[in-house]
Amino acid sequence: MKSFVSQLRFHFLGITRSKPLYILLFLECFFVGFSYIQAVDLYREASLAAQESPGLASGLSPFDGFLVPLFGAHSVLISILFPFLTIRQVAVEYERGSYKILDQLSSRGLPQIISGFVVSLFAWAMSLVPILIAIAHWLTISGHVSFSEVVVLLIGHGAFALSIISISLLVAHIMRQTAPAVIIVLSMVLGFWMIESFAGSVPSELGTIAKSLSFTANLKAFERGILSLAHLGYFVGLGGLFLGLSKSSSKVFLSRHRMVTIISSAVLGSLLLSQVAQTLPTSYDFTENRRNSFSPAIEKALSQVKNPIHLQIYLSPDDSRLYDFERDFLGRLKRSLRHLTVEYAYTSRSGFKSSSDDLYGIFKLSNSSKSAQTRSTNEEELLPIVFDLIGISRPQTEESFYSGYPLVASSNGLDILFYLILPFIIVGMYFFVTQKRRLKI
Amino acid sequence: MKHMNNNSIIIKNLSSNINGCSFLRDVSFGIEKGEILGVIGPNGSGKTTLMETILGYRPKISGEILSSSSDHSCEIFYLPDGVQLFPEHKVHEVVSYFANQFKTNSEETQNFLGRFRLESHLNKKVSELSKGFQKRLGLAVAFMSGKQILFLDEPFDGLDLMQTIDVIKVMKEQIGLHHSIFVSIHQLGDAEKFCDRLLILNEGQILGLGSLSDLKIKFGLHESASLEDIFLSALQKETI
Numbered sequence: 001m002k003s004f005v006s007q008l009r010f011h012f013l014g015i016t017r018s019k020p021l022y023i024l025l026f027l028e029c030f031f032v033g034f035s036y037i038q039a040v041d042l043y044r045e046a047s048l049a050a051q052e053s054p055g056l057a058s059g060l061s062p063f064d065g066f067l068v069p070l071f072g073a074h075s076v077l078i079s080i081l082f083p084f085l086t087i088r089q090v091a092v093e094y095e096r097g098s099y100k101i102l103d104q105l106s107s108r109g110l111p112q113i114i115s116g117f118v119v120s121l122f123a124w125a126m127s128l129v130p131i132l133i134a135i136a137h138w139l140t141i142s143g144h145v146s147f148s149e150v151v152v153l154l155i156g157h158g159a160f161a162l163s164i165i166s167i168s169l170l171v172a173h174i175m176r177q178t179a180p181a182v183i184i185v186l187s188m189v190l191g192f193w194m195i196e197s198f199a200g201s202v203p204s205e206l207g208t209i210a211k212s213l214s215f216t217a218n219l220k221a222f223e224r225g226i227l228s229l230a231h232l233g234y235f236v237g238l239g240g241l242f243l244g245l246s247k248s249s250s251k252v253f254l255s256r257h258r259m260v261t262i263i264s265s266a267v268l269g270s271l272l273l274s275q276v277a278q279t280l281p282t283s284y285d286f287t288e289n290r291r292n293s294f295s296p297a298i299e300k301a302l303s304q305v306k307n308p309i310h311l312q313i314y315l316s317p318d319d320s321r322l323y324d325f326e327r328d329f330l331g332r333l334k335r336s337l338r339h340l341t342v343e344y345a346y347t348s349r350s351g352f353k354s355s356s357d358d359l360y361g362i363f364k365l366s367n368s369s370k371s372a373q374t375r376s377t378n379e380e381e382l383l384p385i386v387f388d389l390i391g392i393s394r395p396q397t398e399e400s401f402y403s404g405y406p407l408v409a410s411s412n413g414l415d416i417l418f419y420l421i422l423p424f425i426i427v428g429m430y431f432f433v434t435q436k437r438r439l440k441i
Numbered sequence: 442m443k444h445m446n447n448n449s450i451i452i453k454n455l456s457s458n459i460n461g462c463s464f465l466r467d468v469s470f471g472i473e474k475g476e477i478l479g480v481i482g483p484n485g486s487g488k489t490t491l492m493e494t495i496l497g498y499r500p501k502i503s504g505e506i507l508s509s510s511s512d513h514s515c516e517i518f519y520l521p522d523g524v525q526l527f528p529e530h531k532v533h534e535v536v537s538y539f540a541n542q543f544k545t546n547s548e549e550t551q552n553f554l555g556r557f558r559l560e561s562h563l564n565k566k567v568s569e570l571s572k573g574f575q576k577r578l579g580l581a582v583a584f585m586s587g588k589q590i591l592f593l594d595e596p597f598d599g600l601d602l603m604q605t606i607d608v609i610k611v612m613k614e615q616i617g618l619h620h621s622i623f624v625s626i627h628q629l630g631d632a633e634k635f636c637d638r639l640l641i642l643n644e645g646q647i648l649g650l651g652s653l654s655d656l657k658i659k660f661g662l663h664e665s666a667s668l669e670d671i672f673l674s675a676l677q678k679e680t681i
Contacts, residue, residue, distance in 0.1 A: 006541035010527075010534065017529055096525035100498065104518060104586070105542040252498040 004115065007107040011089070011119040020085040021123050022430040025130075026423050028077055032130040033418020035073035036137075039066035040411040047406035057404035063149045063287055066138060068223050070131050071153045075219065078127065078161055083168040083185040086120045090172035091181055103252050110247045113173075117165060117243060124161040128154075130422060137414070144405040149225055152286035156222020159235035163215050164189075166242035170266065173249040174259060192216045212274040224331075225287030234277035241269045283335055289402035294332050297395035298383065302336035305390050309337060312364040314345045314357075325363070325377045332379075333386070365389050449474050449590050449621040450495075450513055455504030457494045457645075464490045465645040468504070472590060477613075477622045479636030481629060481672060487645040488625035492519060492592045518586035520579050522594035522625075528568035532559060532578060535567060536585075545585045556611045557581040572599040577608065584615050593624040597631050609635050633668040641675045648675040 015021055043065045050057040093099045102108060107115070135145060168185050175181040192214040211217045218231045249262050285292040293299060311330075315322040334340055345359070364373040365385060372385045387394040448471035455468040464487050472478050480488050493499045495506055496514050506513050527535050536559075540550045554560050557577040562570060567578065576596060583591050596612075597605045609631070616622060626632040632639060639656060641649040649656050649671070657666050660674040 003542050003544075006538055010530070010538045013530060013534060014527070096528075097521050098524055098526055100519060100521045101524060101526070101582070103498075104514075105539075107542060252493075252496075253500060255500065 003105070003107040004111045007105075007111060007115045008118060011115045012122065015085075015089065015119045015123055017434050018085065018088070019430070020081070020088060021126070022426055024077065024081045024085060024123075024127060025426045027081065028074065028127055028130050029418050029422040029426065031073040031077055032070055032134060033414065033422070035069045036066065036134040036418065037411045037414050039069050040138075040409055040414065044408050044410070047408045050404070050406045051408075057406050058289075058402055060404040060406050061287075061289060061291075061402075062138070062144055062405055062407075063146065063225060066134070066143075067145070067149060067153055070134055071157050071223070074127065074131055075157055075160060075216075078124065078157070078164060079189045079216070080186065082120075082124065082127075082161065082164055083189070084178075084182055085123055086116075086165050086168035087172040087181045087185065088178055089116050089120070090169060091176060091178040094172075094176035095178070099250075100252055103250075109250060110243075113169060113243055113246045113250060116169060120165040120169075121158075121161070124158070124165070130418070133417075133422070137417075141407070141409040143407050143409065146288040148286040149288060152222055152225055152227050155227060155232065156219055159222075159232055159239075160215055160219045162239040163235050163242075166239040166246070170242040170246045170249065170262075173246045174254070174262060176254075189215075196220075209271070209274070212278060213270060221283075224292055224327075225285060226283050226292050226335075227286050228283035229280040230277045230283070233280050234274055237273040237277060238270060241273065242266065245269075281338065285335070292331055292335065294336055294379075294383075295395075295397040297397055299336045301392060301395050302333075302386075302390075303338065305337060306339065307367050307390070308339040308341065309386075309389065310341050310343065310366050312343045312345055312362075312366075314359045314362040314364070316360075317344075321361070321377050329377065329379050329382055447473050449508065450516070451505075451507040452495060453505040453507065455491075455494060455501055455506070457490065457499055457501045459499065464499075465494060465501075468642075468645070468647055470640055470647065470650055472621045472623050473638075474621055475616065476637040477616065477624060477635060478638050478640060479632045480623065480625045480640045480642055481627075481632055481668075482642035483676070485644075486642045488642055489522065489594055490645070491642065492594055492623065492625065496592070516588055517590045517592055518583050518588035519592040520583045520594065520596065522598065524579060526567055526575065526578060526582070529566060531564060531566055532570065533563040535578065536563070536581070539582045539585055543586050545587065550585060553581045553584050556615065558607075573601065573604040576600060577604075580608065580612065584620075589620060591620060591622045591624075593622060595625055595627060597626060597628060605631055629668045629672060639668070641672060643676060648678070 043060070043062075046056070046060055046065070050060055093102060102112060105112075135150065139145060164185075167188065168181070171181045171184050172178075175184065193216055195210045195214045196217045212234070215235075218234055221228045221231045245262050245266055249259070251258075294302070311333075313322065313325070315325070330342070334342075361375045362373050363375070363377075363382070364371060366372070367389060370389050370391075372389050374381060374385055376382060384394060451471040453469050455465055457465045468491060470478075480491065482488055490499060494501050496517060496519055498519075508516055510516055527538075530538075536550060536554065539545070540547070545553075554563070557580060559574065559577060559581060562574055567575065570578065576599060580593070580596060583593065597608065600608060605628075612622070613635075624636065626635070633653065638650065638652050640647060641656070649659055651659065653668065653671070654664075656662075656668075656671045656675075657664060660671055660678065662670055662674060666674075
């Protein structure tokens with residue numbers, strides 16, 4: 001334990017003096033600052049409109065209004081710049097030859113890998129500081145922040161960072177050089193973005209598998225305010241898998257056979273994890289306005305349905321109605337109905353028959369005894385069909401309690417804070433921690 | 442254990458190849474307790490490969506490595522050639538890190554720092570040390586490891602004459618009867634002064650092994666012959 005603590009302390013000293021960390025923090029001020037200033041301005045404009053028409057106020061949620069954009073700007077930087085920071089820690093030891101000495105220490109293997117992982121998580125936590133400053137500012141201008149919404153975003157982005165860190169560590173141990181390792185991890189990140197858009201336009205088996213593998217696609221659930229065990233389990237499982245494989249690849253001599261085995265295990269393990277994680281049905285809606293859930297009475301009624309229900313969707317993948325339907329009604333229905341299967345009739349753009357197809361635009365619901373269909377994507381029209389199909393009466397629902405949080409605030413002075421003061425503090429911190437100081441013996 | 446006699450480690454018929462290319466061929470020797478065994482040979486002769494194969498850092502295709510413990514690598518500390526020890530850390534941080542890892546007490550640590558004249562450099566970054574002092578730091582770490590056998594790959598490379606003399610003196614004092622050193626050296630003059638026995642290696646094969654006088658007899662050289670004469674004679678004989 002003592003040797004692990006000393007290892008951790010040593011890694012910690014290394015990362016707090018590493019230029020990439022301060023460059024990341026420096027850039028973060030601009031990214032997060034820009035995102036926050038834009039959010040405050042847009043929120044003000046929407047709030048002014050809500051003063052004219054009070055009905056619009058219920059749509060003003062700080063979650064979408066500024067929290068998700070803030071974390072979104074942060075995750076772009078984490079995806080692109082964080083691999084440099086994590087990979088450098090490891091690859092540089094291979095490049096300098098010191099890994100042969102590290103391999104002879106009592107903390108070799110997993111303790112050294114866990115220590116590198118922990119300090120990378122610490123660096124990620126440091127990168128949250130500009131976000132926390134933005135949230136603190138939002139509160140000081142009388143903005144509302146829901147604790148549970150911040151928590152779900154922190155969990156989601158933390159799990160995302162965990163995966164980025166662990167895959168960076170694995171690739172660094174396999175490649176043993178900074179440049180190729182960074183190229184591979186960045187290609188993967190770009191690949192995830194491509195997979196996400198590809199999978200979004202092709203709701204096929206392949207598309208679904210590809211989407212389930214993508215880090216960014218898995219992060220989306222948290223950005224909708226859902227704490228899903230499937231997505232969290234995938235991220236945590238991947239973290240464990242990649243850290244375990246990092247240990248196997250950290251041997252001084254890595255044969256080609258071993259390297260191929262490790263890479264194959266990483267690919268197959270990720271595929272397996274993504275599929276196993278999807279069997280975890282539990283998810284929690286952390287949003288204050290419960291946008292991802294039906295009313296509690298409806299949820300309770302639907303959760304008691306035991307017979308399987310099949311839904312066929314006759315919409316082309318690039319139809320915006322499909323996106324709205326999946327995000328709103330289908331998302332809620334999937335969270336409430338345990339035995340729901342969904343079938344997409346049009347699996348690709350080339351498979352799109354034609355707009356004159358009689359079935360186009362239809363949502364067809366069926367169970368073992370009945371079927372019903374509609375062209376509507378509206379929840380108020382869809383729910384009665386569902387209840388009619390399952391043969392129970394729709395429970396009475398209470399009125400929506402969410403009145404929204406309009407905020408007319410100015411972004412004046414925020415540019416000085418995020419573009420001048422915070423970057424200046426970060427540069428100052430770098431010089432402070434790297435300055436020469438007298439050693440007290 | 443009986444077969445170990447006075448040896449810290451015995452290597453028997455060690456052969457290795459990398460990607461089908463033979464690097465070591467049937468290498469056998471022992472390192473005696475308390476001795477300094479130097480390995481000399483031209484570039485690419487297999488000196489580093491020999492050390493790293495013994496440690497398991499490179500694959501062996503055959504051979505046996507015997508030591509007093511079941512895992513011989515636990516008894517060895519290997520200081521590779523050209524290693525940069527954490528250049529962005531300060532010397533005292535590196536020393537304290539290794540002292541914690543090797544469970545070296547502070548008295549011993551201070552002793553090694555003093556002997557390798559590192560005390561006045563503790564507050565410097567490793568990258569700010571001269572090459573000679575970076576070598577000294579590596580050697581101090583090697584002795585701090587407390588391992589019985591030290592494998593040192595080119596420890597005098599880059600040191601000036603005064604530094605080499607100084608470091609040799611310190612290392613000779615440190616060895617006592619508790620350490621054995623297996624060292625690869627390019628500078629034959631230093632090897633002659635520093636090593637108790639020498640192993641001449643060329644193309645992965647041992648051309649000669651023994652003390653300076655043993656080697657002179659083996660290669661039929663006059664008593665006044667230097668290690669350089671022995672080395673050249675060994676290589677010429679092999680070429681013939």
